[in-house]
Amino acid sequence: MRPRAPRHRRRAIGNPDRARETQRRKNTTETQRHREKQTRRSLSTQCGRRGALYLRVSVVDFLCVLSGLCVCPTSSTVPHDRLVISFRRHMPSFFRVLRVSCVVCALSVASRAAAQDLFEIQVYPYETVAPGVTMFEFHTNFTPSGSKGVEDGVYGNNRQFHETLEITHGWTKNFETGFYIETAPYVPGIGAKFTGWHVRPRFSFPEFKQFPFHVSLSFEYAFTQPGFDVNRQSLEIRPIFEREQGRLYLSINPDLSVPTKGPEAGSAPAFEPNFKVGWNFTEHVNAGIEYYAETGTVKRFDPLGDEHHILFGAADLNVSPDWELNFGVGKGLTGTSEQWILKAIIGYRFRHGGEKP
Template identity: 45%
Template sequence: MKKSYLLLLGACLFTLKLKAQANYEIQVYGSETMAKGRTMVELHSNYTLSGNKLVMGTELPTNHVVHETIEITHGWTPWFETGFYFFNSIGNDGRTAYVGSHIRPRVAAPDSWHWPLGVSISTEFGYQKSAFDANTCSLEIRPIVDKQWGKWYASFNPTVEKSFAGPDVNQGLIFSPNLKGSYSVSNIVALGLEYYGSTGPFLHYYAYQQQEHQLFAATDLNFSANWEFNAGVGYGFTSSTDKAIVKMIIGRRF
């Protein structure tokens, strides 16, 4: 009886938790696109210190798993770039695998427009295996607005996501906002907070515990124009969010 109850509870939680966590590229985007003719190669490394320990539907547990994502971005014009992602997972019990790939074109408002804010929009589309995300085919639309005030910086990504295959296929657009604020304590080091959320379909939001809310304490190092470095540790506030994750991004422009 107790076992049947636990199975039923797990099934209910899976139904409520329609959006799988995408802890492969944990980053709040800035509005600037890659310069024309330049290419950046990035490695996104994330480790879930405390996450889900159960198989939920088709999805394997996230606890104590490493995610390694290779991102390659090329600038075609001063305002248009394309990014390519290769998602990988490393873990025991069948969790070491190539997960999937996405393509991400992005356009930005040119500097010649002299807008008071940096503005761009990214669209990301691709496939991922059902063992790592029940929604195997998805589209992300990410508007990006940012601003630098002296040593202060802020960026807001009011992202929406749409599934084309999987449990969210009839859910409409899922709202997944990201927000970053940082302060440059020196010419090299900036310290800040990054927020990542997923609240459910517009105007039909999930109950709070079925939403995802994560807050990261993060640092950016600006020691070279050709390099990018970001690292942080995050905490999840709801039962649908992995509780503790550490992340690191290293990028090199060519």
């Protein structure tokens, strides 16, 4: 006796149309599974690049909550690499400027993947040093938890102690020159090291009521010793955009850094944005956040694992026009960032024939 076919096959054999329909459904299911597999693979390869965008969006979300901006980057009906921004029609003009500036700065960040500069952690203000005034500043930074080992000839920052002396002299109302001496009094397993020096001219532009920001421009040329940067010399171009509205303070520094001598000389400029948002809680205390990032070259974003994002809680103490006091605690937001950083800036203005405060 011929063996009987299974029940499901008996039905298909007895009806050729049904057999073809069954085969068509099977082929359709296999095609859908193949497409889903390809989609998952494609998303996996893109997660590094898009992860950087998600991180930047999260920082923007925090800032924009302060100013009333609604950001919906994870909407199911909108691609993940776009932002849906809803502006309130009657918000003050400054808040609209703040929101647009934060979004542009966060979405356009791109700089080379290198060890983060932890010798001068500062968001520059618009105002230059007054003519005839010389300002001495000490930048003190300590990294209790950071990168370890040696990578590309650069020491890890873990438990490093940095001390930088900055001397700035005002020549005119709109021009100053700064000079930096950078040292590392303690590098684990190495000891004390002289790390380099910088020179920095800076110009401030006249204020225009029609433009929402006060603008100045800094040029800084750095000479760095081996072990603290992969490049020996570099040029930093730093535009400064500052705005004050009532108690609210905002400064944006979208840095461009160009290596001029070293293995990266001739490569695309680095874009190292940082910004500061502060609030005058009292006449003498302004506190808020400072943000610093390195995320890839201007031509190409790096994977999230190679980026640096650090967020500081910081405060300025305005005890006197002659003193500058800034203190902060920073937390790295990505794996390669220094996880914890303590910083302090203590400065004093010496007036010899210059403008009175």
